[in-house]
Amino acid sequence: MGRYERQTCLPDVGLAGQKHLETAHILVVGAGGLGCAALPYLVAAGLGRVSLVDGDEVSLSNLHRQVLYKETDINKPKVECAARHLRAINNHCEISSHYLNLTPKNVSALCDNVDLVLDCTDNFAVSYVLSDYCYRESIPLVSASVLGFNGYVGGFCQQSPSLRAIFPELPQRAQNCSSAGVMGPAVGTLGSIQAQFALNILLQLQPSPLGQLMSIDLRNLRQSSFRFDMAVEPSFEDTLHFIDFSDIHKDDWIVDLRAVDLQTGTKRSEAENGNSDPIIQFVTLDEFRQQKPRPKSEQRAVIACKTGLTAWRAARILQQYWQGEINLIAMGEKPLKLP
Known part of the structure; x- marks a missing residue:
């Protein structure tokens, strides 16, 4: 136990706590900046098993904050590079990698038999999908978000409120690290x-981080924290849910808000996405707001975009004049083709 003696000497850990860590299995979704900061500490602490999920590759612009990676890792899958570096830290920790998006x-399947989930993504849709699943299955979820100099960490689900109880709506103006920038040490601190x-x-320490949210502002060197144990879960009818593109029905009313190709600036069409029958409507959010399209009364609305944020906004617009079922899809850059 010499490896862990500096933490086992703590009364809050001890040999019994260390044995508990060695039997624990956690899922870390996102091997970016937050994951790169959290993972080495978790592996070094002696966790028994860590599963990594990420569908992205290392890029040069990642390296200022994703300090687990080296220049030689560029263009390689993050999960494979992370697993290799983490095994070098502690080869007693069983590490599995999944090169895919949640x-x-x-x-x-990814959350099967895990004791805890870490949400280290930069994706609204993934965070809400994880929260919905963990809340339903009573799995503790630790979720974080960081932008610029600011961020938060919260403990959700299991016996505590979900992410939706604290953030029932997505922000009207939301950006990510790619569009707004981020400081590396801020990401490292939050991770x-x-x-x-x-x-x-x-370790079941008290007070539990579940039901606690901590915010940090490293630009002004401030932090705050509050408990949300009594936060009310939004009703199912008031929430918007994400589905997989394979769950689309042939009779669904489908809108893809990625109507403009960001690389070329040209308008996408049904034909170029492999759809000879214009079942999918390609519009921008502004066009959706102006034209106010609507499904037939018996149809289900399915709205797609890259991250889920724009689809969420369009869904709230649609709810103002149509009362049917609405589901969202975060497609990334993949074309939305009917299965």
Whole structure:
């Protein structure tokens, strides 16, 4: 036990706590900046098993904040590089990697038999899919978000409220690290706090991080924290849910808000996406707001975009004049073709 003696000497850990960590299995979704900060501490602490999920590759612009990677990792899958570096930190930790994106379709399989989930993504849809699943299955979820100099870490689900209870609506103006920028140490700080939240939960320390949200502003060197144990879950009817593209029905009313190709600036059409029958409507959010399209009364509305944010906004517009079922899809850059 010499490897862990500096933490086992803590009364809050001890040999019994260390044994508990060695039997724990956590899922880390996102091997970007937050994951790169949290993962080395979790693996070094002696966790028994860590599963990594990420469908992205390392790029040069990642390296200022994703400090687990090296220049030689560029253009390689993040999960494979991360697993290799983490095994070099602690070869007693069993590490499995999944080079794919988490979706509503695979969330159940990926979360199977895990004791805790870390949401280290930069994707609204993935965060809500994880929260919905963890809340339903009573799995503790530690979720974080960071932008610029600011961010938060929260402990959700299991016996505590979900992410939706604190953030029932997406922000009207939302950006990500790619569009708005981020400071590397801010990401590292939030990721490290995520790791500590996870260890405290696994060790059953009190007060529990579940039901706690901590915010940090490293531009002005401030932090705050509050508990949300009594936060009310939104009703199912008031929430918007994400589905997998394979769950589309042939009779659905489908809108793809990625109507403009960001690389070429040209308008997408049904034909170029492989659809000879214009079942899918390609419009921008502004066109959706102006034209106010609507499904037939018996149809289900399915609205797609890249990250889920624009689809969420369009869904709220549609709800103002149509009362049917609405589902959302975050497609990334993949064309939306009917199965």
